[in-house]
Amino acid sequence: MSHSDISAGPDTSPGQAHSRRGAIALAGLLAALLVIPLVIDNAFVSHIFITICLFAALSTAWNIVGGFAGQMSLGHAMFYGIGAYVGMILFQIGISPWLGMFAGAAVAALVGMVISYPCFRLKGPFFTLASIAFLEVMRVLALQFTSVTGGATGMMIDLRLGWTWMVFRERWPSLLIVFGMLLITLAVAWAIRRSRLGFHLVATRERESAAKAAGVRTVRVRLIAVAISSALCAMLGTFHAMYLTFIEPAAMFSLVFSIQIAMFALIGGIGTVTGPLLGAVLLVPITEWARASLGSSALGLHGFVYGMVLIMFVLFMPNGIMSVIKRFITPKPPTDEPTTTETGPISAPAKAAEAPSPDRAGIGSDILRVEGLNKNFGGLAVTRDVNFTLREGEILGMIGPNGAGKTTVFNMISGFLAQDSGTVSLRGPDGQFHQPNNPADFAALGLGRTFQIVQPFAAMSVEENIMVGAFHRHHDEKNAREAARQTAWKMGLGPLLQAEARGLTIGGLKRLEVARVMAMEPRVLLLDEVMAGINQTDVRRAIDLMLSIRDGGVSIIAIEHVMQAVMSLSDRVIVLASGEVIAQGRPQDVVRDPQVIEAYLGKEFADAHA
């Protein structure tokens, strides 16, 4: 997705002015939402403002799942409806909606998590379809279980007035309540967006596998997002039920209502904190006014307007109003400081390193043990009985012709692919060997990896990309940002910190890949062809960098085709061919091994040499 508004960090000086101006505008807008209806004191005006606040809050809550996590739900009315019904049913047996609202939130959060869990593997429109189907099921159930919900006739509250019952003769108390709920929802969304959770959600949305490699528990973070979002919608549902005093399945579990919730977010700016609020503020008054003034003479007019507005926004402003506002208020970079697109040099101390050798001082005991690893894809044996160990502080080069199974081995020793048989044991910081089975557990034990085909979080800036890695060690946003910056400068990405990842060259993306994993401060590092496609000077620098990483106590396995690097870096080399380890040992010895020559160049060549 092409929107993220976290780049304006609190400590960038132009960003600070920008965000302060934004905060003032937001405060003004919110104040107007409250003050205007209180001053005008007209029932209809108050009703419109209550509706604005309600939709703005629902849409903001939707955005946590639909925007941050990128799960396009069109079933969110379900949670609103659950809140309305739970609140209403408890009201009837004499429990105040102030308590009922939390009961509804709990039920909705639970339902949300249970139904979302199996749906997360569905992508794009299919997640949307599933969410619509769940909404339909819910509506039919509400219609059927008449004894609980009152069925198609709906439920009407007994008139019990006052703050305890959240039912009032005047409009202003309802306005106060819904305004307060809007503030809370906005605060929650804002806090999530800046937090580790927010970064994890956006990273998962942008590139799930890379997020997993960075130690993000992708399912868990999305379940948390769903729970928060549904709970907030349910609380708003309880409020609205008390405000309407009458509920029925057709209105509470309505697809049209769901679409509206999502629509305000789209129009304001999906994935931004204040976008949904803007969308609701702009659109609700127009349609409410049209509905009231034209009435039944223009049945369907407001729906038609909604539909056309949606189409127009999708076609001409798919990132919403916020993207346009941002373009206007983001200060242009000063002209004397041209925006650079060049990466800086990798800063690694060039030094006469000790010659690599399997028995070099500084190599410790085993840290990763791979035993009897087998994997078949259908009838094809991709790896056969692969055994090797990695020792602490060692660089192990992994070479082999294309299709030898190198990347498959990487996938199995980082938890991305389950082996058919065999074990992968990793020594944790506690000194014990563990056998993790998923990427997040591998990451938790201190294993980091890169991908051969680079996997940037396209819509995030370079800094934010690295921050996702840094959040693995730092829980606080400020520390993660600081750590990310240091890593970026070390990797020569300093000048590009604020650039969007999608604009980087392939060399830049390769560096970003390494920077992100370095920010995780791994103990074991798996590098998959990080030198491919970078120029000669940078290869030299990258070699120095890897040596300095190694000297920092990190154990490295590197798949590499750049022989210059393999020869000068590796303490040991293992050679894979057709899924089997055919040789391992010192680099100088391995490249002379006739079996290795045969694997790369064919039998005749090996014979000719022998």
Next chain:
Amino acid sequence: MTTFLQIITNGLMLGGLFAIVAIGLTLIFGIVKVVNFAHGEFLMVGMFLTWMITTRMGLHPFASVILVVPAMFVLGALTQRLLIQPLMGAEDDHVQIFATVGLSTALMNLALLTYGADIANTPTFGLRAPIELGPVRILTGQLYIFLAAIALVIALQLFLKNSQTGRAIRAVAQHRVAAELMGVNVPRIYILSFGLGAACVGLAAVLIAPLYPTSSNIGTYFVLTAFVVVVLGGLGSIPGAFFGAMVIGIVDSAAGYYIGSGLREAVVFGLFLVILILRPSGLFGKRMTLSHLS
């Protein structure tokens, strides 16, 4: 036994109805790779057109096919050209979802605005007359729909397999860029395919209009089931959609009788969710169409 036979027959007839609505949807999905949330509204537009032509000109509803099908083709082609094509390059799913959702909302409410909330009854011309087939009874119109669905599946298969255009369409469906490199005019194929899908639903509209009252929200009633059918049959597979429709028809009919008419929707959608989650390539998906999985 007679009851059971009647339930199965009703199921098959219902299946024919679902099939003819779903074929266009699966065609568009299979080729253009867009889930058209406005498909139900296309059906609704087609039904209103049939109703107008039949009542204004006093023709047999089936005669309106010569106007409705081309009109729907144009509507579909325009949708692709003006709404979907500009968004083909968008990286985000939500853009295309909202585009067709917006179109659906706009069309539905435009119909409400134009025709009001009343239902429009297309003259039946004897299509609601029951015929006896051994122990079971069906409506004449239902039988026509069933037969038309079979004919449409066969015709589309022949067209896609044997004609030059059909081959080009299949090439685009397999790999858009490769087809483009082979000299296929991809945007034109997309416009044609979207038009074709809409024309199929136009045919469905003509056949359905005499049997069901037309209203602005009739599309929603059919389209959700059509989505179920398409997923069940394996996305983009035309014969799959047909057999998926038969399964859903029988399940719907049996659930209506044995569980209760109120809950049959819940049964159908429950089945849909189970299949979507457990077997996303569909019950009949031989080729794994996993474009919707991560």
